[in-house]
Amino acid sequence: MIRHLEIVTSGQGLWELTEALKDCVGEAGVKEGLVTLFVQHTSASLVVQENADPSARRDLEEWLNRLVVEGDRIFTHTLEGPDDMPAHIKAALTATSLAIPVSGGRPMLGTWQGVFLWEHRKQGSVRKVAVHLSSD
Amino acid sequence: MIRHLEIVTSGQGLWELTEALKDCVGEAGVKEGLVTLFVQHTSASLVVQENADPSARRDLEEWLNRLVVEGDRIFTHTLEGPDDMPAHIKAALTATSLAIPVSGGRPMLGTWQGVFLWEHRKQGSVRKVAVHLSSD
Amino acid sequence: MIRHLEIVTSGQGLWELTEALKDCVGEAGVKEGLVTLFVQHTSASLVVQENADPSARRDLEEWLNRLVVEGDRIFTHTLEGPDDMPAHIKAALTATSLAIPVSGGRPMLGTWQGVFLWEHRKQGSVRKVAVHLSSD
DSSP: OEEEEEEEOSSSEEEEOHHHHHHHHHHHTOSSEEEEEEEOOSSEEEEEEESSOHHHHHHHHHHHHHHSOTTOTTOOOOTTOTTHHHHHHHHHHSBSEEEEEEETTEEOOOTTEEEEEEEOSSSOOEEEEEEEEEEO | OEEEEEEEOSSSEEEEOHHHHHHHHHHHTOSSEEEEEEEOOSSEEEEEEESSOHHHHHHHHHHHHHHSOTTOTTOOOOTTOTTHHHHHHHHHHSBSEEEEEEETTEEOOOTTEEEEEEEOSSSOOEEEEEEEEEEO | OEEEEEEEOSSSEEEEOHHHHHHHHHHHTOSSEEEEEEEOOSSEEEEEEESSOHHHHHHHHHHHHHHSOTTOTTOOOOTTOTTHHHHHHHHHHSBSEEEEEEETTEEOOOTTEEEEEEEOSSSOOEEEEEEEEEEO
């Protein structure tokens, strides 16, 4: 079964989609199986991170922003703005697809795990995540 | 079908779970299909690496420890210890889920591939990996 | 259903397999379902990247080559050549498996997304990607 998630982002950062994902699994009626997410963009990605303390997400983003800097002199792909090439690199270093087993009608996330779309562009966008659900 | 793997780690590093995974596939009786692993933590991850020469795994770990350093001045998420925020970053840079086709009753790993849980915390822990198995 | 893709690489870089993947899905007759790719090597990986402007792929590769340098003094795994250990690290930082939902008989790639095998060794090789296909 295919479902579609849309995440409206207004800027760089981690946008949580855990609840939308749980709803998706619940509405599809999957009790045991597998849910697979695939982000349909090359300047956004998926990440599972701590859902409790926002400081962990802030530090994660700061750290990656320092690793992949705008205006790097080796960049030639600059027509779409200074944050475009860093966005592609950040997407390549994180996940485009993510598969989570489902049990008891819920994705089997650990206690502190949340699922996030990571927006790498400054302007934000409407981001599409294709979701595949299979029942055992 | 859902199975559970527990990997007891006593410190940072790559803990091989290839044999446990093969046993899991064998016991489930999957001849052809797909096995999906999902690590239920935000400070441990999954990696497929060379299973022959331990020096490759050592170098991989050393390299990542140098890239993501403890005590980085940009970190604000420090309450759980100096190795906690680096652990979250390392987990984000590697894999939370991993899907491997199964053929002939075995995960289709290449000759030199092993599957490892990468423990990023110094103290180690009991790490849970949810395993989903499907038969064609 | 299991299929096999072979990508002949003649050196480092991103080798597109989008068309081969579409053919694979089409020939298998999957209309709606999931396709999962798994690279059977530890010195090559998978990446979804912009398929339009080759400069994005060039910059991505240049950037990663600067991050993971040959001849790094911490490397001890050097018997197989100076590009071997960097190849393992690059593979660990990118994807070994990739799962893409299928709809209308095609992988649900976004408009600008292409799927690439990323060859990390200088000499190139014949790279094997195991492909699992499931129909809903």
